[in-house]
Amino acid sequence: MDSGFVTVKDGAQIFYKDWGPKDAPVVWFHHGWPLTSDDWDAQMMFFLQNGYRVIAHDRRGHGRSTQTDKGNDMDTYSSDTAELVAALKVKKAIHVGHSTGGGEVARYTRQHGKGLVTKAVLISAVPPIMVKSATNPDGVPLSVFDDIRKGTAFNRSQFYMDLTIPFYGFNRPGAKVSEAVRNNWWRQGMMGGVKAAYDCIFQFAQVDYTDDLRAMDMPVLVLHGEDDQIVPFANSGAKSVKLVKNGKLISYPGFPHGMPTTHADVINADLLKFFKS
Secondary structure, three states: OOEEEEEOOOOOEEEEEEEOOOOOOEEEEEOOOOOOHHHHHHHHHHHHHOOOEEEEEOOOOOOOOOOOOOOOOHHHHHHHHHHHHHHOOOOOEEEEEEOHHHHHHHHHHHHOOOOOEEEEEEEOOOOOOOEOEOOEOOOEOHHHHHHHHHHHHHOHHHHHHHHHHHHOOOOOOOOOOOHHHHHHHHHHHHHOOHHHHHHHHHHHHOOOOHHHHHOOOOOEEEEEEOOOOOOOHHHOHHHHHHHOOOEEEEEEOOOOOOHHHHOHHHHHHHHHHHHHO
């Protein structure tokens, strides 16, 4: 059990990693935009060493998976996850999603995860809905996402590199900037297809996950940095925990969007405590 591909119903090949004893408790990681399963390195290694079977995949259009020009929507991402779960014969798992991956966890849980998801974690996650509207007045203006679309479509390499600064809070006073972390983010983003990345912006910006959250009846842990400059805490984590049936919130003063990387020791410890509870 190491890595490979699963071919899903429309012919796309989805890359996955599957490490650890087959009979160990399973933790399944869902990455954010426009990254890959590599973004979970610090968590995959930690939980592997703590006796878990750890699985992560590259969402279609991202990383090593097929660079699809169609199907780059949350319902298809959810369906792909279900096909992976079936192919790897996973009967019970804890599903952990970061950023857009949190939307994927919520949608998969509602559409396909009945009886398969024992616990769920939303980290710096986009639900319930990011974009500002009459019903979501404290959301992020649509113009922000239009700028992300423009940067992604026509100046992707530079736009991605620039985005790493607020993503990891490297623009904050006293922040210790890691060029290696920035370069690794850029590397992952550039592995994917530009069309898929462009399409996925709508999924994290303008899709409403309220009904998905309300359907989550398993224990749900919501982790969010209070200084998240990408997915603002007050419009996301603070709201999501109120919509799930059995939720717990941990917010972190000063932590950035990319806190699973910048503060892996803190995040991993809180995850382990939740998994064992």
